[in-house]
Structure formats: structure tokens, C-alpha cells
Amino acid sequence: MLHPSHFSALVLFALFASIIFGITQRETPRRMLHYGIYCFVLFVGSAIVLSWVMFLIAR
Amino acid sequence: MATAQNNVAAADKGFVYLPLIAGWLVPGAGHFLLRKWGRGTLVAVSIVGMFALGIAMQGKIYSSAHDVLEMLGLAGDLGNGLLFVLGRMLNLGADQVQVTTADYGKVFIVVSGLLNVISAVDAHNLRTGRKS
Numbered sequence A: 001m002l003h004p005s006h007f008s009a010l011v012l013f014a015l016f017a018s019i020i021f022g023i024t025q026r027e028t029p030r031r032m033l034h035y036g037i038y039c040f041v042l043f044v045g046s047a048i049v050l051s052w053v054m055f056l057i058a059r
Numbered sequence B: 001m002a003t004a005q006n007n008v009a010a011a012d013k014g015f016v017y018l019p020l021i022a023g024w025l026v027p028g029a030g031h032f033l034l035r036k037w038g039r040g041t042l043v044a045v046s047i048v049g050m051f052a053l054g055i056a057m058q059g060k061i062y063s064s065a066h067d068v069l070e071m072l073g074l075a076g077d078l079g080n081g082l083l084f085v086l087g088r089m090l091n092l093g094a095d096q097v098q099v100t101t102a103d104y105g106k107v108f109i110v111v112s113g114l115l116n117v118i119s120a121v122d123a124h125n126l127r128t129g130r131k132s
Helices: A006-025 A029-058 B002-011 B018-025 B029-033 B037-056 B068-078 B082-089 B100-128
Strands: none
Touching: A006 A029, A006 B037, A006 B100, B018 B029, B018 B100, B029 B037, B029 B100, B037 B082, B037 B100, B068 B100, B082 B100
């Protein structure tokens, strides 16, 4: 049984979802790569920002 | 331009929904049918990997829908096509979500199904020439 941390689960989720978004939402390989990276950064970045916001609210 | 014309020309032949159905049943198969080997491989690895990770985390595979949330979860799971059938046949995953990672796993399985539907629709768009 796999027990990833919350953050590693997030990174895996973002990686796979970004690959599919890149392939399906853009037409050329170069734009697919750029869009995939963009989605990955947004997934992980927004989770980190929201985590800090929730941490500060909870204090 | 030539590729788009080839796709449109190819769209005139054969069963136009085959990549859509194949892509839904087997992740990546829709792209493989259209000879998009790289895209198909990435789709297959991503969807199967996400589903397998969900199972490894003891995620739940929905089998019935008693309320709206379960109905939505089942709809997402059904997007996995034959992976869902295989999971049910082999009784994979957990019946109840008991640990936190199982909750992550449940989400992985549902989202892999939804991403598989997006990929199958993408294969259909390639087949009809709407996308190159």
C-alpha cells in the first residue's frame, strides 16, 4: 500500500493532469510542452499559496 | 496545412467514432489508431499510472450510486473504460475510505477517468480533422 505525503500526491496529480491538458488543449508539440509546464506550475504554485493562506487563517 | 488536409481526407473514410470509443475503453488507443504514437503513449502512461497509483493508495472504486456525490464519483470512474471493469472484476481498491491516502487514491481514480474522457474526445477531434 502506498502512503505518499500530501505534497507528493499533489505533485503526482499535477504531473499527470498537466500532461493530459498539454496534449489535448494545444496543437503543436512545442505549445503542448509549454502549456503542460504552465499547468503544472499553476497546480503546484496555487496549492502552496492556498496552503499558506489557510495556515495564516488558522493561526 | 497538409496534415490537416490529410486528417480531413481520412475523416471521410471508416467509422468516425472508432478513436473516441477505443480511446475511452483503452487509454491512448484512440491516438494509437490515428498513428499519434507519442501522444498515445503519454496519454496511456498518464491515465494508467494515475489509476494504478489510486489503487495502490487503496482508493475506492465506486460500484453503485446511492446519492448525488456517489453518482458523480461513479460517472468519473466509468471514464476509465476497461480499467474500471478490470478493477471491479479483480475487486481492486478499498470498499471504505479509512485512511487519508485512500481519499487521495479515490480522487486519483475519478480524475484519471475524467482525463481519459478528455483524451478520447481529443482523439475524436483529430479523427474528424477539427484538430491537427
